[in-house]
Structures are given as structure tokens and as C-alpha cells.
Amino acid sequence: MVSQVIPHALERLIQDLTRLPGIGKKTASRLALNILRRPPAEARELASALMELHSSIQLCSCCFTFSEHDPCELCKDPKRDPQIICVVEQPGDLLAIEKTNSFHGHYHILHGVLSPIDGIGPGEIKIAELEARVTSGTVKEILIATSSTVPGETTANYLIDRLQKAAVTVSRLACGIPMGMDIKYADKYTLAKAIESRSKTA
Amino acid sequence: MVSQVIPHALERLIQDLTRLPGIGKKTASRLALNILRRPPAEARELASALMELHSSIQLCSCCFTFSEHDPCELCKDPKRDPQIICVVEQPGDLLAIEKTNSFHGHYHILHGVLSPIDGIGPGEIKIAELEARVTSGTVKEILIATSSTVPGETTANYLIDRLQKAAVTVSRLACGIPMGMDIKYADKYTLAKAIESRSKTA
Numbered sequence: 001m002v003s004q005v006i007p008h009a010l011e012r013l014i015q016d017l018t019r020l021p022g023i024g025k026k027t028a029s030r031l032a033l034n035i036l037r038r039p040p041a042e043a044r045e046l047a048s049a050l051m052e053l054h055s056s057i058q059l060c061s062c063c064f065t066f067s068e069h070d071p072c073e074l075c076k077d078p079k080r081d082p083q084i085i086c087v088v089e090q091p092g093d094l095l096a097i098e099k100t101n102s103f104h105g106h107y108h109i110l111h112g113v114l115s116p117i118d119g120i121g122p123g124e125i126k127i128a129e130l131e132a133r134v135t136s137g138t139v140k141e142i143l144i145a146t147s148s149t150v151p152g153e154t155t156a157n158y159l160i161d162r163l164q165k166a167a168v169t170v171s172r173l174a175c176g177i178p179m180g181m182d183i184k185y186a187d188k189y190t191l192a193k194a195i196e197s198r199s200k201t202a
Numbered sequence: 203m204v205s206q207v208i209p210h211a212l213e214r215l216i217q218d219l220t221r222l223p224g225i226g227k228k229t230a231s232r233l234a235l236n237i238l239r240r241p242p243a244e245a246r247e248l249a250s251a252l253m254e255l256h257s258s259i260q261l262c263s264c265c266f267t268f269s270e271h272d273p274c275e276l277c278k279d280p281k282r283d284p285q286i287i288c289v290v291e292q293p294g295d296l297l298a299i300e301k302t303n304s305f306h307g308h309y310h311i312l313h314g315v316l317s318p319i320d321g322i323g324p325g326e327i328k329i330a331e332l333e334a335r336v337t338s339g340t341v342k343e344i345l346i347a348t349s350s351t352v353p354g355e356t357t358a359n360y361l362i363d364r365l366q367k368a369a370v371t372v373s374r375l376a377c378g379i380p381m382g383m384d385i386k387y388a389d390k391y392t393l394a395k396a397i398e399s400r401s402k403t404a
Binding site for chain 2: 005006007008009010012013016017019020021022023027029030031032033034035036037040042043044045046047048049050051052053054055056057065066067068072073074090091092094095098
């Protein structure tokens with residue numbers, strides 16, 4: 001009954017939109033109806049941005065982030081410190097770290113985390129490529145910035161193991177209470193971690 | 203610093219996505235990066251669905267819903283009762299009502315609500331077109347199904363006023379406690395409305 005009243009082209013767009021993360025059937029309908037209500041030029045602009053996306057963006061052959069150039073702007077930048085490499089799961093993590101303006105070294109994007117259940121082993125993510133960069137000689141420190149989730153931790157521990165013999169310092173992001181958070185709202189695991197990793201005052 | 207590391211094509215897609223309702227900068231980045239990570243064919247499919255949207259969908263000249271045909275499937279359907287017209291704000295509301303399977307008449311989409319602050323008067327929405335349908339003679343009942351928001355109520359009251367002289371029954375959706383809701387969680391306005399509109403048991 002309902003599918004009969006939804007035009008086919010609208011139904012198709014709704015279906016396509018539901019493939020995106022966090023977009024369910026209801027949100028997709030709302031977005032599609034909104035696009036339909038607005039000027040056709042806006043829909044065409046969005047379509048053209050989508051078409052251009054993959055054709056103009058590639059992976060940087062050095063750090064594997066998405067970039068229009070190879071090597072990417074960051075790998076080319078002489079102001080950045082080549083002695084420290086921050087290892088992240090996805091390009092989105094790189095952007096999050098760049099926004100802090102607190103890291104001025106280079107990056108390495110793994111493009112995933114180890115997850116044996118999903119068939120993702122060390123060969124499926126950019127670990128060998130990281131080792132190649134480490135053995136090149138310039139690198140002095142590897143900062144592992146994977147998520148503090150189970151697969152993120154597994155990946156971090158695997159990397160620490162594999163980099164043990166290399167002549168580099170391996171560091172990790174600190175875990176603890178988020179800035180500005182009331183202690184009574186922190187979950188018990190975070191709080192336990194914060195106690196365990198407590199820092200001494202002067 | 204950050205904009206330098208975001209490829210131009212990605213930045214453009216993020217900008218375009220933020221125009222959609224409920225999509226902020228953060229969600230747009232997440233969606234765009236997700237699209238970039240997936241096969242280019244999926245992005246092309248989404249782009250093509252967007253291109254097709256406006257070209258194949260138009261407004262039904264009778265009820266003003268979005269449709270691939272004119273008149274639309276609903277207006278053409280001989281099984282639907284032409285004596286009752288349900289008046290809604292947007293095509294999405296029509297879909298919501300169709301899902302209930304409780305209404306078997308025709309529809310009329312206003313494409314907006316009266317909102318003097320935004321410069322939307324009776325001439326900007328499909329009110330004259332509704333009157334024309336009412337005076338055609340077949341219609342016996344107008345069910346006003348605008349939202350129970352301030353602009354929705356204003357529009358409903360305006361319609362009731364304007365349809366007063368027409369020889370039709372004007373009805374409205376019932377207001378009250380949502381099905382399955384615990385009374386203590388209902389807001390006081392809804393609860394007051396439910397008390398005011400209480401129905402007598404046999």
C-alpha cells in the first residue's frame with residue numbers, strides 16, 4: 001500500500017541513503033523528501049560532488065591518507081617532524097588529531113583494525129607498510145593512536161609486539177577522565193584506568 | 203591547518219551534505235569519509251539517484267503530492283473514497299498516514315504552514331487549490347491533519363474558518379496520550395488536552 005504511493009525514483013534514493021552509516025529508513029526518507037522539496041540545482045550539485053569524489057582522491061603512497069596529491073600535503077610539508085609517526089585507524093582519526101593542533105609529526109593510516117572474526121589479519125591493514133617506514137631510519141618514535149576499543153587495543157598490542165625489535169620508541173595516547181567531565185559520570189573502566197595511570201604532582 | 207589536509211573534493215561533499223536537515227559538520231564528515239572508503243560504484247549509484255530525482259518526479263495537479271504520474275496513483279485509485287480529503291502539511295505526512303492503513307480517502311498537500319514571521323501567508327501554500335476541490339461537489343468531509351505545533355494549529359484554525367461556508371464536515375485528528383505511554387511521562391499540555399477531550403464509555 002505504502003510502496004505504491006512512493007515514487008520509484010524517491011524509493012531508489014531512500015534505499016541508497018540507508019547504506020550510509022547511521023542513516024535508517026526514517027532518516028533516509030526525511031533527507032530524500034527534503035532534497036526533493038529543494039531546488040533541483042542543489043541535488044545536481046550534491047550528485048556532482050559525489051561523482052568527483054573518487055576520481056580526484058587517491059591514497060598517499062607514504063602515509064595512506066586520502067589526498068588529491070601523492071605524496072600528500074602532510075608528507076610533503078617540510079615543517080612537519082619526520083621523526084615521529086602517529087598511527088591511526090582511519091583518515092577521520094587523522095583529521096580529529098589535526099584539529100587539536102598538538103601533533104606536528106607524520107601519520108600512518110592503517111585503514112582498519114585487526115579483527116580475526118571479520119577475517120582481518122595483519123595482511124589486510126597497512127602494517128607491513130608501517131614497518132617499512134620504521135626501518136627506513138629517520139623515524140625515532142611511533143605514537144599509536146588506535147581507539148580504546150577491543151579491536152583497537154588488540155591492534156595496538158600487536159603493533160607494540162612487532163615494533164619491539166626496531167630501534168624506535170613506541171608510545172600510546174593517554175587514557176583517563178575526559179577533560180571537563182564530572183568524575184561521578186565517568187564509567188568504571190575509564191575511572192579504573194585513570195587511577196591506574198595516575199600522574200605524580202611535583 | 204586542518205582544511206589543508208582535507209582534499210578539496212572531500213571538503214566540497216562535506217559542505218553539500220551539511221545543507222541537509224539534521225546533518226552537521228561532524229556527521230557530514232563521517233558520511234563523506236564513509237562514502238570515500240566504499241566502492242566508487244556506490245557513490246556513482248547515489249549520484250545517479252540524485253540526478254534522476256527531480257527529473258522523474260513532479261507534483262500531482264490534484265492533491266499536490268510528489269508522483270511520477272499526474273494524477274498520482276492515489277488520486278487515480280478507484281478504490282479510494284473521493285468524499286473525504288485529508289489535508290496534510292508535507293508529502294512525508296501522507297506517507298505516515300498511509301502506513302497506518304486507517305485512511306482510505308484522498309489527500310491534499312499544503313506544502314507548508316501559515317507562518318507570518320517567515321512571510322508565508324495563505325497565498326504561499328495550496329489553500330486556494332483545496333477550496334477549488336471542496337466546491338467541486340464530491341467532497342463531504344475535510345480531515346485536517348496538520349501538526350499540533352503553533353504554526354500547524356494556526357493553519358488548521360484558518361482552514362476551519364475558510365471552509366465554514368462550504369457544505370462540508372470539517373474534522374481534525376484527535377489529540378491525547380500516545381498509545382502505550384505511561385501517563386506520568388506525558389507532558390502537561392498533552393495530558394490537559396486528553397482530559398478535555400475525554401470520551402465517554404458505554
